[in-house]
Amino acid sequence: MALYMRGLKRFSGLVSVLIALLAPSALAAQPATTNYQLNSYGFGSGGTANSGTSNYSLEGITGEVGGQNTSTTNFTAKPGFVETQQANVPKITLTNPSNNYDKLKFVIDQQNNPTDTKYALQVSTTSNFSSNITYVKSDLTLGASLATADYQTYTVWGGASGGNIIGLASNTTYYIRAKATQGQFTESGYGPSSSATTAGQQITFCTYSSGGSGVCGGSNAVSFPNLLANTVTNSSQNINVTFDTNANSGGNVYIYSSNGALKSTSFPGSPITSASGNLSSASQGYGAQIASVSQLTKMPPYDQGGNTVGILSTNVNTILTSSVPVAAGTATIQLQAKPSQTSPSAADYADILTLIAAASF
Amino acid sequence: MKKIRTPFSRWQSVGLLYVFVLLAQVFVPFLLNHASAASLTNTMVRFDRMNTSQPTTGTVCAAASSAGAGTEASVKVTFPTGYTVSTTTSNWAVDVATTTGWPTGATAWPGIGTATAASGQDVTFPSSNIADTTVHCFNWTNTAALTTKSSATADNTGVVTTQATGPTTIDTGNYATATVASTCGSGSQGCDQINVSASVNSTFSFSLGSNAAALGTLTTGGISSATAINASVTTNSALGWQIWARDASATPGLRSTAAGHTIAYSPAAGSSASALSAGTEGFNMGVGTTTGTCNGAETYDAAFDNTAATSGKGGGLDTTLRTVVSGGGSANGCAAPLTVNAAISGTTPAANDYAATLTIVAAGIF
Numbered sequence: 001m002a003l004y005m006r007g008l009k010r011f012s013g014l015v016s017v018l019i020a021l022l023a024p025s026a027l028a029a030q031p032a033t034t035n036y037q038l039n040s041y042g043f044g045s046g047g048t049a050n051s052g053t054s055n056y057s058l059e060g061i062t063g064e065v066g067g068q069n070t071s072t073t074n075f076t077a078k079p080g081f082v083e084t085q086q087a088n089v090p091k092i093t094l095t096n097p098s099n100n101y102d103k104l105k106f107v108i109d110q111q112n113n114p115t116d117t118k119y120a121l122q123v124s125t126t127s128n129f130s131s132n133i134t135y136v137k138s139d140l141t142l143g144a145s146l147a148t149a150d151y152q153t154y155t156v157w158g159g160a161s162g163g164n165i166i167g168l169a170s171n172t173t174y175y176i177r178a179k180a181t182q183g184q185f186t187e188s189g190y191g192p193s194s195s196a197t198t199a200g201q202q203i204t205f206c207t208y209s210s211g212g213s214g215v216c217g218g219s220n221a222v223s224f225p226n227l228l229a230n231t232v233t234n235s236s237q238n239i240n241v242t243f244d245t246n247a248n249s250g251g252n253v254y255i256y257s258s259n260g261a262l263k264s265t266s267f268p269g270s271p272i273t274s275a276s277g278n279l280s281s282a283s284q285g286y287g288a289q290i291a292s293v294s295q296l297t298k299m300p301p302y303d304q305g306g307n308t309v310g311i312l313s314t315n316v317n318t319i320l321t322s323s324v325p326v327a328a329g330t331a332t333i334q335l336q337a338k339p340s341q342t343s344p345s346a347a348d349y350a351d352i353l354t355l356i357a358a359a360s361f
Numbered sequence: 362m363k364k365i366r367t368p369f370s371r372w373q374s375v376g377l378l379y380v381f382v383l384l385a386q387v388f389v390p391f392l393l394n395h396a397s398a399a400s401l402t403n404t405m406v407r408f409d410r411m412n413t414s415q416p417t418t419g420t421v422c423a424a425a426s427s428a429g430a431g432t433e434a435s436v437k438v439t440f441p442t443g444y445t446v447s448t449t450t451s452n453w454a455v456d457v458a459t460t461t462g463w464p465t466g467a468t469a470w471p472g473i474g475t476a477t478a479a480s481g482q483d484v485t486f487p488s489s490n491i492a493d494t495t496v497h498c499f500n501w502t503n504t505a506a507l508t509t510k511s512s513a514t515a516d517n518t519g520v521v522t523t524q525a526t527g528p529t530t531i532d533t534g535n536y537a538t539a540t541v542a543s544t545c546g547s548g549s550q551g552c553d554q555i556n557v558s559a560s561v562n563s564t565f566s567f568s569l570g571s572n573a574a575a576l577g578t579l580t581t582g583g584i585s586s587a588t589a590i591n592a593s594v595t596t597n598s599a600l601g602w603q604i605w606a607r608d609a610s611a612t613p614g615l616r617s618t619a620a621g622h623t624i625a626y627s628p629a630a631g632s633s634a635s636a637l638s639a640g641t642e643g644f645n646m647g648v649g650t651t652t653g654t655c656n657g658a659e660t661y662d663a664a665f666d667n668t669a670a671t672s673g674k675g676g677g678l679d680t681t682l683r684t685v686v687s688g689g690g691s692a693n694g695c696a697a698p699l700t701v702n703a704a705i706s707g708t709t710p711a712a713n714d715y716a717a718t719l720t721i722v723a724a725g726i727f
Binding site for chain 1 (some may be wrong): 400402403404405406407408409410411420422459461462464515516518534535536537538539541542545546547550551552553554555556557558559560561562563564595596597598599654656690691692693727
């Protein structure tokens, strides 16, 4: 032992010289690693009570009780002062309640620790935490290292509502466990782990006519009753839309027209042209109006009532939107048309509307 | 114990180590800058058609993870499995002029151009550096570039990757889209489309501006003409309309019961329109140029045509409905001005009850 200490002193002397040369501000004469440093060789019984830096401390105790640990599958009882002063081992749950693809929700179970107890959260993609170890950083992202700032109180970690770990990979199972500390020499071991799986990027979309079976995949035909010149007429059927996505920034439903008008094959030169505006005061027109909506937001100019409609142009226009993930989004779109006095009488007025959707992940 | 001498003394070794450590610190900044890829935000690929096996154009949008994430030189779009990606780079022409349907606040993708590589599901476009975190978009404009997959499925995922020269990945963003069936109901249209149909009923209306044409007191010194009466037609008949006139009386013309005399039509019914002469007995009706919305070309019958507005010019009527004017298309208040004219001679019996009843009718041609 004495030989070892002499060697250690000689080594520390060399290190001291090097550190003094390299970084005068970080003078240190004792053995150190990146994170830990032995401040005094008198540490422990009969010497210094503890060896600390601003972030780390070592505590030495004499007469520590030895003995057997008592443990079961779920619990371990350890004897001695060091063990009894530790914070209670916290529990934590990880869930994906909102079908997210890049974040998971955690909620800490304090296990009766005081309110000023701080918790560190360790994450892995392996159930036994054998690899891919990361930590929940104070900004709720994952990082490879655990810093002092990443120890947060129960309240800061979101309290009973918990928080969301962000920036996760999709379609991946994550495991999380927590440890607690309340002042020096109290850090507990990690508690039991909990796991949850991120979803993939998801989008579903359907558009169909309220006619026929009135279900997704049913009819996609919308007709008008006989149009009268200078008279606004509603379509006999409505266009239904269903849209779901778990995209963080929501998504849009778009609409565009093949003709930009109701056009007669017999009289192609006299279309009932589409334009945004009030058909009551317009000499003629054709357009769409959102009759009802759920979980989605009407986009202008399709958001008006009465006989005010939005244009059905050959350009792609946004008709429905959401800036947040959409669950069970639905909308009903009504068409209105008004022939002019001179719109030729014909039975073959037609248009093809294309409705598409995209999500912003 | 035998000592082994080395070429360096202990202090030489320490000095060498010191120099090595100092030099090593020079490389620390480079090591720190070797950041791992981050995530694009607002990643979106919009396919302008979503039904199966459909060639389509589309739009790509994304925002960089940070303004200084890297120096973008290209953007790679990985399309979902099953989508047929053209490997002909010229098919991947792009456009940033059409911005309708782009996310609010989105701007043109800087430096975007026709694809420089297309292989497998990946298409790589040139890009300039993106120095902000706003959403940037571009459209691919040729349907030959991409065809949607052959089955209708949700959650078809792909990736947008921004790359620095190398290429090395700067940011990545996953996205998802869906395909819908190619036919819905009994129709043959894709399930991303709605067939709209309508009929417009036939309409026709006709009116006369007045039912009385007062000629006043006739004299041998001139030709009397009543104020023109507009015969107005409104119809959505694309083929046009027609106006007819007749005088259904037994003795057509301007007749006085009291005098037992009729001022006959001049010219006679069926003859080309001509002008009356002062001092020469005669009665006729002419039609002037139409006003209002009169689509198509009007045809003025030669027997009544007075579009030149010649005083006293008109044609004769009898009990037969004779075409006055016809329109070549729809009309909205298309007004044909009808004017009756009369002249008397020195032997025309004096009377104050000269009168005639003209019947004017019209119809649309559907």
